[in-house]
Amino acid sequence: MKKIFQMVLTIFCLFVFGRIYTYADELLSPSSESSSNFSTEIQNTEEEIESLALAGNGTESNPYQVSNVSDLQTALAKPITSGNALYIQLVSDIVYRGNDKNKNINKNTVLDGAGHYILYNDTSYDQSLFETSADNLNITFKNIKYGNTTYPNNSYWGMLFTINSRINFVVENIDWNIKNGSQPFWGDSNPSNTLTFKGRNNFKSAGDKKGGEFVEGFSTINFSDDSKTTVYNDSTDSDAVFWCSKQQINIGKNATLDITTSKETLIQDGGDAQINVQEKGRFSCKFFYGSYYKDSGAKLINSLIGGSITLNFSKDAVGIFRTEKDSFSGKNPTINATSPDYILFESSATNKSILSGITPKFIRKDSDSYNYPIDYLTASGQNHFVSNVVGSQNVSASNIQKGYSVIYARASRIAGLDAESKVAKDLSIIEAQVKQDTMNQLNSRKTSYKLATQKLYSGNDITQDTSQNSIDKATSANGMIDSPVLLQSFKSTIK
Template sequence: MKKTVVILLLVIGLSQSSSLITNARETVSDSALSEIEASAESSKEEESYSETTPVPILETTTEQTSHEEANTSQSAEDATLSTQGSTEEPVFFAEDEINETAEIGTQENPHLVSSYSELQTALVAAQDAGETNYIQLQNDIIYNGEVRIGQNTVIDGNGYAILYSGTSYGVAHFRTNANNITITYKNLTFGNSSYPNSTYYGILYIGHSNIHFIVENITYTIQNGGQPFWGNNDAGNTLELRGENQFYSSGSTYGGEFVEGYRNVVFAEASHTTIYNDTPTATALFWSTAQTVTLAKRAVVSIESSKPLLFYGDNATLNIQEEASFYFKKFYGTNYQTNDISLSSIGILTGNLAENAIAYFTTEANGFSGNDPLFNLTSPDRLVFEAVSAQNQVFASGFDPILKRSDADGYGYSIDYLTGTGQENYIQNAQTGTSYTLSASSISNGYSVAYSRTPSIEQLSASTETAADISNLYGQIDSVLPAGISGSQIEYKLAEKRLYTETEITEEAAQDSIEQATAAQGVLKSTEILLNENEPLEGVASKVTFSELPASDYFLYAKASGSRIEGYTFQSLWQEAAVEVPPYLLIQFSNSSLNFNSAIPGQFGRQQNQADYTVRNAGNVPAAVDLKKITRNAEDISNLSLVEQFITNDQELILSLVAEKADSKEIVTMGPLIESETLSQPSLALSPFWQTDSLANLYLTGDYSGPLKGQQKISYQFSFAVSAIE
């Protein structure tokens, strides 16, 4: 770009200090005035020079040449001099002014265009080799002609539109004019209600090689001539879509594909593209030789089409990278009327789904037919084929897609399908490196089939609690993938031993063994938790309690079922957690004294005991209660003595402690009792607190020799040993 620098020095003398500056011209000499005018004229001629570039003749347009003209003028401003009383004539100097014209066509200073002719001029503005020509619209551009782009160019629509006013729908409008260039359209609209048409040669006709065409934030709404992209099948050309894009093609003439003649189409990372195509003549959405369509990470592409083909040409590849989503829907159109739908013609479609990728193929018309596609599945989120109507088959006879699991990520993947009677399973747990061929018959002529990552229980926790009358095991799912899955139910099994013999629990045989296990295989308890709608599979909602458990080692198994695809419920693999319920030993005696009252000599029994007295096992292990020691309390001043049999018959007492189990009524008699530090008496066995015979009633029986010598109070302390029964 030419740079013009103008420096103007203006000196004006005033004869009277009190004069206004508007009178300055009157006091300047003729010679001084002529110098000023000459200087100004010279400046004007110098600035009015600019280099001009001819614009090619384009159909109905004519050649135009623009000249930049800069005028330098000095205008007097009203000002009052504040030097009254001074005898010196003041001298005024205009500021030295440097006016540098910035380079135009850069990213910082783009060509600003408001008309078609200005756009034409800007597109051919000379740039240094390898530099990019930047253009920004300031208004909607209405055109009727042909434009060639021969250098790296960015057209920023700035929210405005490029609109076609003509009727030549079968010729190129904008076209390339050089090899090895990058052209970008962004923030642009094509078509509106007043100008709804374009050309089936696309918004840029690619007639050269190594062209990188980038579109970003494009809204395309075209009726006739509704094909957005046209290329020449050169292997070096790439179409890249960035940002948010919407393409709506619907017209009765000059219909086309969405993309024709690009071998490489890339939907950029995190981009969102919506495509609707109901146009005549062209049979596919994508047409090219050996075409590769790639959805970069997190890209989303949603397609609705009336065409009978998704891809046409030689073998095609659809790459759906990490967390990207591809949605395709076939409908019966107004401008293209057919019920047929195939994913590819002539060649084979190979789909490659990466981690957490989604591919969803839907038909409102006939079932999918044509060449059998191959899908390589590397930890995808899901791959679904579905007919909108449950009355229709999703696969036509002879259409046999192949699904190959390529990952070894440790997650479970199943193949399920839907029929009019509900959900059925085809493959419970797809194996790494294994290919599965689907067909109409293999899915019972169903209307939907899905390869999906099943819910995966990432963390299953098990904890225990033991206390008086408590021996619990708590299970809970702490983490499930994919995140956010809506649960339906959780199954738990508690076993006293491991329910499989295989090395890994994820092995198909191990899963089957757990699924089929019953009490005969060691299952102690089973339960199900039904979840509310949209309730998560993990956390408090998943918590299960197994109570009244004997102290032992246990294996807890959990399997979760949840909904990830409408109409489907998927089950996780069984997950395992090992846990020990520790022994807890606690024997509780009544909190009172064991009293009896015998009014006469002779035998006495339970009836003479004044109150019920119990001993119970509040622990989780069988317990033995053994009477080990009897000692006389200090407050006992009686003359009675405990004997095993009467010898003197003088205040002798034969005493026994009887334990009667509450449930079985089994009697355990400890006695005759004597004061001793090391008694050896029959043991009382009590079951854990929840089982029968965990409680026994204690009472005293015996025989008193006499004689009666008034009331005799005896007081003894019984000491017991308590131990767990192995």
């Protein structure tokens, strides 16, 4: 009996351990169905853990929430549904190093900094933060700050290093304040690359190592309607603000682009470059002698392959070209003017001829009823060159007596004026209201009157400085009436 029980127990043990061995073998066998199921379960578990660590689902309404470089790299690798974009939002500042990997953007992507910083902690400026080599992508960076007192530097390749790609890169509400490695935008000069600015953007590049242009390699640059962008560039290594073949810069309706630079040239290697300023848009550029880039030249274009520069100004648009360095030189600009507010060339030094190196050609494109004179300033005062441009007009240094400032502007005109006098004992008041005028922005100002019993200036010309000083300093001893109401101002409404 005992032997029979031992035999039964042995058979049972062999059966159980045999089943366990078989199950273990199935688990370990790469060709078994059980192994496939087991691997899938492990993979699903890993993805569940990862999704718990990375909040959001990458959609516009629920972007991935990232707080460090690892999170950001993970989010960038996430897939998207065809035709959609990947949405990522920072929830804290991020500090990058140049050798951080997995920073490639290969799909339509929107990166929202939500007011946080992307900072660069490296002594090498040759490593990119983000890069793309994909075609036909729409990539947006917005609400991001770059550079602070702890991490003042950046990569020479800017926000996004583009390699053999065709992209539409949109930036919106960017604050860039970088010392070394300070070039914000670098493209690979593909004719299809487009850079678009939206919202409020401020770019300051000022340092003595690995500087560069403001924008390189984007042939079309758009400043969207109502956007405001300021650029300050005093950096080493490159000679221009923009560098690309056949550059086209478009300033939208009511948009502003203000550039202050120590560079020698506005546009380098531009071919047939264009700057287009749409209705009520404003483009201004001021050249100064820098602390890091030290050159006395000021050129609108310095093309290595020939070509020209054309400036197009639409209705009520403004163009301002100033230099604190030498007068403008280089290729002669062609300026197409379609009812602009004004276009100004000006030197900060009254003893310098602003046009000694160029002869702008103004071409009037509109047929409105206003006069568009060309006036200029010399050290002795203001003068007329042309009372009204019809067709086209070249302006040379000799035309304007080597003046330091020249302007093409819509002539001011008052179209409606109401006035009412109030006279009584010890009372003499004129109240006037301009109902409609066409004063340009340079002439828009408050006008006031002084009431006196005698002439307040000597000489015959009230516009002379001595006459104006005499009027400003007049007191009751000079005939000024000591009354509670001496000044009545125009209430001007510009239509």
